[in-house]
Amino acid sequence: MAAAGSAVGLGNIWKFPYITGEYGGGAFVLVYLITVALVGFSVMLAEMLIGYLGRKDGVTSFETLAPTRKGLWKFGGFQGMAGLLIMTFYSVVIGWILNYIVTASISLPSSVHEAEVTFTTMLHSDFFTQFFYHTIAFVIVTYVLHKGIKSGIEKVNLILMPALIIILSVMFVYATTLDGFSKALTFMFAPDWSKLNSEAFVTAVGHAFFTLSLGMGAIMTYAASMEKGTNIVKSAFWVVFLDTAIAIVAGLMLFTFLYQYGSGPDKGPGLVFISLPAAFYEMGVLGNIFAVFFFIALAFAGLTSAVSLVEPMVQYFIDRFGWSRLKASISMGGFFWLVGIVVILSGLDGTKEYLTWGGKNFFDWIDYITAAIMLPFGGLIMAVFVGYILPKTEVQATMQPFLGWAFAPWYFSLRYIIPVAMFVVMLNLMGVF
Ligand code: TRP
Secondary structure (H helix, E strand, O other), X not given: OXXXXXXXXXXXXXXXXXXXXXXXXXHHHHHHHXXXXXXXXXXXXXXXXXXXXXXXXXXXXXXXXXXXXXXXXHHHHHHHHHHHHHHHHHHHHHHHHHHHHHHHHHOOOOOHHHHHHHHHHHHHHOHHHHHHHHHHHHHHHHHHHHHOXXXXXHHHHHHHHHHHHHHHHHHHHHHHOOOHHHHHHHHHHXXXXXXXXXXXXXXXXXXXXXXXXXXXXHHHHHHOOOOOOOOHXXXXXXXXXXXXXXXXHHHHHHHHHHHHOOOOOOOHHHHXXXXXXXHHHHOOHHHHHHHHHHHHHHHHHHHHHHHHHHHHHHHHHHHHHOOOXXXXXXXXXXXXXXXXXXXHHOOOOOOHHHHEEOOEEHHHHHHHHHHHHHHHHHHHHHHHHHHHHOOHHHHHHHHHHHHHHHHHHHHHHHHHHHHHHHXXXXXXXXXXX
């Protein structure tokens, strides 16, 4: 449940639709789906296995499990830094959602165009609102981290995750009745390969890691508290399935509304904030109620993911430096809160000019470096660690009972398919093709 809470987050409902819109639809979606199936699922099993066998924070798990060169392998655990970096913008986006909970209860924009103006005004010229809600997100996340994952967030999640799924399903069914739906289907599933440039490819692969929370030790840290004998394969399968289904449903729904109300899919990071309010407006008062519930559920989906982004580093400072949970939570929280302010500034008129390089602002760069580079690299480390470093007998003893005949193909993919796939990604990043 905790792993599902981590995986299902803003990545599914905020990020996936907007990058799909930005990189042209079908071909991008296909690369993402193939990566999830061929790479994501295998890496998830590897990451879970390391946590399950290591039973500690990522750094310590790598260190104890590595038969030799412990000092080198422990760096595998420092991938946790990626989570903290992601959190710098994740917190800002949760802030936007909190702001929308408040505004949607009062009034909704009467058209896609108006929704777009509302969003871009906040992004480009409203520092205070963004700062205020980013700070609230920081306070909530830090508080939950300090309390420990088990005690509260899991219970809240147990209610809000189904709530999110129900609201999404209702909205989705409504979307299927609209004319825009067939356009949305075509956009998402008819691949136009000419749109798949090298950046789109790398982004799609990176997103598979991002949305499944792979490659930085979040899943590993959670797996460390899995009871012995838990069926790792079943857990991993459900996380991957649920996460992918939610992303696809959210994407189809959001694009339907955009097409329906006379607009297009290329809306950037504001997509969910533009598409949905406009659709909710059409529903009258019921729309306001739906909107508020939707953004509340989305905020919680984001919060459970946020906690998992920071928890690995918190755990690290507790395990290795003997820090109290309070001190570790506040220090990590302080970091993403401060850097998050720069993320906000990088979208504002007047400051963004100083925080933009090569067509990407600070926000985009952090997103790109973490998701497209750090997470796939972390996944590679985990695949190699399980495929080559851990004794095969030990891996087999744990995984064979759950995987059966599928053990051999899984092991093969860790040893060969994933390293080759990640090598292709690296070449691509370096601009070789
Ligand atoms: N998977 C989450 C989402 O889709 C984000 C996330 C949470 C994450 N924990 C992570 C991404 C760890 C990478 C690594 O919103």
